[in-house]
Amino acid sequence: MTDRIDLDQVRAIIRLAEDTGVADLEVETPALKVRVRRGAGHQSSEEGTRVVPFGSVTPPVAASPAPGGDDHLVPIVAPMVGTFYRAPSPDAQPFVKEGDQVDEGQVVCIIEAMKLFNEIQAEARGRVARVLVENATPVEYGQPLFLLDSAARS
């Protein structure tokens, strides 16, 4: 363990907050705790409707093992019925890509339900092994969205 702050990590977190458009992002690792807060009221979708996240949504436990999954592959499942979006807006970068390292609580996608945009967070840390759902498609309750490789180390 080192006492020195890893500036690259902090930059990455700030970039993540900017890219995703979240107003408030807190990341905690054993060595570091960073909280990024950005000005509110700038978020809007294309149609001009206000984006109202439900806040943190705890995804349900997947009923079945992940498709084609090894033991260390855990699914992130849809906690509600809705339309799956990989990015906060059509021209933005996706929240996560295959190979990305995600932390517990990190936003990985959005599910739009009843005109509300719900940010879905990873329940555990790991590497995104697979994205299972196409952008902008309907997802069922409990449908696996991503496979996380919990054993992978960055």
Place this chain on the structure above:
Amino acid sequence: MFRKVLVANRGEIAIRVIRACQELGIRTVAVYSEADRSALHVKMADEAFCIGPAASVQSYLNIPNIMSTAEMLGVDAIHPGYGFLAENPRFAEIVTDHKIAFVGPPARAIEVMGNKSAARAFMQRAGVPVVPGSQGVVTGERQALEVARATGYPLIIKAAAGGGGRGMRVVHTPQDLAAALQTAQQESEAAFGDGQVYIEKYVGEPRHIEVQILADRYGSLVHLGARDCSIQRRHQKLLEESPPPRLRERTLHAMARAAVRAAQVIGYVNAGTVEFLVDAQENHYFMEMNTRIQVEHPVTEAVTGIDLVKEQIRIAAGERLVVTQRDIEIRGHAIECRINAEDPRHDFRPSPGLLSRFQPPGGPGVRVDTHCFSGYTIPPHYDSLIAKVIAWGRDRAEAVARMHRALAEFEIGGIRTTIPFHLKVLDNAFFRRGEVYTNFVQRRIDPSRL
């Protein structure tokens, strides 16, 4: 006509609605909970979507998930079945706000009939007979005593928001009134979060008789005869028949006219049922209106030949009623037995589990509506109804004999069911004579001898 209908329900009624849609050439969307992944309605529908975990609050009652499914899959109507969201005016309103047709009455009609004291006031204004009692809510003892002078004793205190016997008290003497009022208010507050109660004359040994109506948006309204649902246990109907046995033609006509007025006064559209209490002298009093399709609708279908669920869908699609009152003719007699996964020998305790064998009856005059099959596991999360057996006969005696024959044929292995109870009722001499009333089961059926 609609292209695609979402069925917001499960079990036998989901199957019933899917069948009606198939006959009308409409595509269907089933929704299901994680506990119903292998359910029959999921297999039968053209599309199926999981909407939540086993607990119905998070699945079959989950309005956001159901509406998201409806919007994403592009349905043009939602059929709520019975139970779950069928009588939730907010749901009906949300559905119509999304430019999706709700297969049921307008939200306003559901709302009026959902509040018992409001419904009663409406009915009184329309000249529909109601049980003598208080004008709306009773708050204090003085008011209660005043109402009691008009109704006489015994009287019954009931919860305004209530049902299922909670918040109810029968009072026989003025001395007991104050205490009973307080208990009923407290019980009602605890059960429904609403302590409002009202008072009615207590009708002893009543029959439960209900009139089925159908109304289109253009003001046409017909009734399809009546059903007797007196065979109940703890306010749960177990056996229903149409027409009601031993009821004078004159009474039946008066009830039908009252039911039509009741529906008209609230601007009712679609299928609905007006329930009456009928005493030994055949005085009939409005009890409530069920603003949905009912479990026992097949007995009416059997004696009228009209497919009520298809009519519901047609009406919701804006079509006119194809029948007039003159076209409706009651032919023969029909009985329905509700087969529940319950053990009648042990106080009707639930008996969920694996159906090792499930072989429904058939033959002339027998219809079985069910979502069960051999190898199906009845989940413990939902109601215990596993099948409805409907027997039709040229007269009541033939219907009773056919039902008896059909229930004896019905093979169900792995769980306990209410079939032994039904056989006992069918064999009962009082039942055979048509002497039924809502406490028939309590008085005439000894559960220890099933």
